[in-house]
Amino acid sequence: MTDSSVATPAVRNELKEVALSAAAAARDEVVGLSHDMHAHPEVAFEEHRTADAITAVLSRHGFSIERGVADLPTAFVATAGSGDLTIGICAELDALPGVGHACGHNVIAGAAATAGIALAHVADAAGVTVKVFGTPAEEFGGGKIFMLNAGVFDGVHAAMMVHPGTSEYADHYTRAVVDLDVTYTGKAAHSAAAPNEGINAGDAATVAQVAIGLLRQHLNPGDLVHGIITKGGEAPNVVPSETNLLYDARANTIAELDGVKKRLRACFEAGATATGCSVDIADEWPAFSEFRNDDPMVDFYRANAEALGRTFTRTPMQQRLAEAGSTDMGNVSLAMPAIHPTIKVDAHGASNHQPEFARWCAEPDADQALYDGGVSMAWTAIDLATDDGQRARLLAGRDA
Structure with a gap:
């Protein structure tokens, strides 16, 4: 035209x-x-x-x-x-x-x-x-x-x-958002006969979620974290050797998102430190x-x-x-x-x-x-x- x-x-x-x-x-x-x-x-x-x-x-x-x-x-x-x-x-x-x-x-x-x-x-x-x-x-x-x-x-x-x-x-x-895919790897063992031989990936997920719950009080206005456990173990009488969580971190802008993501990662790392599990934290998709x-x-x-x-x-x-x-x-x-x-x-x-x-x-x-x-x-x-x-x-x- x-x-x-x-x-x-x-x-x-x-x-x-x-x-x-x-x-x-x-x-x-x-x-x-x-x-x-x-x-x-x-x-x-x-x-x-x-x-x-x-x-x-x-x-x-x-x-x-x-x-x-x-x-x-x-x-x-x-x-x-x-x-x-x-x-x-x-x-x-x-x-x-x-x-x-x-x-x-x-x-x-x-x-x-x-x-x-x-x-x-x-x-x-x-x-x-x-x-x-x-x-x-x-x-x-x-x-x-x-x-x-x-x-x-x-x-x-x-x-x-x-x-x-x-x-x-x-x-x-x-809000800006990023998805984190978190996998804890521990060691399976009989939950009754030899629990001391296990490294509990379920406990690692629990520690992380408790830390996240405590973190929420101190997030900046507009920041959010929320997610689910997609794998919690195989059987109640087996110490979980692997667990998986999917979590979102949100912030008002993508520039602010890195700070929320860093604090959320620290919660997942705390679960690994407390239990002796290894942890893999990956960005599921682009922010x-x-x-x-x-x-x-x-x-x-x-x-x-x-x-x-x-x-x-x-x-x-x-x-x-x-x-x-x-x-x-x-x-x-x-x-x-x-x-x-x-x-x-x-x-x-x-x-x-x-x-x-x-x-x-x-x-x-x-x-x-x-x-x-x-x-x-x-x-x-x-x-x-x-x-x-x-x-x-x-x-x-x-x-x-």
């Missing part, structure tokens, strides 16, 4: 109407995609059916598809348009083990497909290239980080996604960063969502920060302008990561959220493309 006359309100509104019509025409197809994902949840890095289903829909709407990007079999990039301004839309693929789409990634993917299809119909007129990124393993693994590091997001000027929740926010706040909102994109999204009848939640910032989770979309937001709005789904008192929440992510209210979120993102991309100042800012790069 080089003609400044394209950036008139009348032309902008015309582009939005075309995008809206395209989204409306594809609505049943995309809702069907969301429901299919919901009925067939797949966990991190195993989202093969999910990736097939999303790319099939996008391919039918004229997108070219690149599969297996960043050496991740389920990751993909779907591309339409040829403009010099590249807008990325992220579709998360994975479900939670045991509880399915209790974080509503089927809604996220459906909204991304809606936005992509809507933008594809106006991409050349708006001077935009739209890329829909299929990003695996947000819950466990950090697929977006692997994709960033492999250069898959190179050349993208702005990125966005929407996430279902129990409140509606145009901006988003998260997720905090989220950096791009304010102009936030403002455009809010106005567009309100135009569709969405109502945003008013919550004190202190409470929002206290309730902040984590996402690998945060790492994307540090690399380029990005937004991650939360869109409300009526879950009848349930909240994210509860099995009851999963139930409501394939009901009419979630379907409406999917549609509204997708259209709002498409309209936001059109605003960015047709606002001379914002277009120039994004083309120049955040740090220009």
Whole structure:
């Protein structure tokens, strides 16, 4: 888009109407995609059916598809348009083990497909290239980080996604997080006949968890540690020779995360010291960063969502920060302008990561959220493309 006359309100509104019509025409197809994902949840890095289903829909709407990007079999990039301004839309693929789409990634993917299809119909007129990124393993693994590091997001000027929740926010706040995989190795022995010959890896885990419990009182505001024991031993009459724990350390920023991680590691090392076990502590996945909102994109999204009848939640910032989770979309937001709005789904008192929440992510209210979120993102991309100042800012790069 080089003609400044394209950036008139009348032309902008015309582009939005075309995008809206395209989204409306594809609505049943995309809702069907969301429901299919919901009925067939797949966990991190195993989202093969999910990736097939999303790319099939996008391919039918004229997108070219690149599969297996960043050496991740389920990751993909779907591309339409040829403009010099590249807008990325992220579709998360994975479900939670045991509880399915209790974080509503089927809604996220459906909204991304809606936005992509809507933008594809106006991409050349708006001077935009739209890329829909299929990003695996947000819950466990950090697929977006692997994709960033492999250069898959190179050349993208702005990125966005929407996430279902129990409140509606145009901006988003998260904590940085790192996962630690901890294994204690001791020595097995008969628990009754010769316990003195054993080195108890279960005791090492207990000492560590007691130390973690005592540590919590002295963590900085915003810091959190939490986790589970995934292996506690083999039998009650055998001194455990191996135990395994998975723990998260969280902090308000990735810069602060190292301090929490260091203190958490010391607790695990204390378990080994106290019992004589050896300990292996490994970062399970790359660290997720905090989220950096791009304010102009936030403002455009809010106005567009309100135009569709969405109502945003008013919550004190202190409470929002206290309730902040984590996402690998945060790492994307540090690399380029990005937004991650939360869109409300009526879950009848349930909240994210509860099995009851999963139930409501394939009901009419979630379907409406999917549609509204997708259209709002498409309209936001059109605003960015047709606002001379914002277009120039994004083309120049955040740090220009």
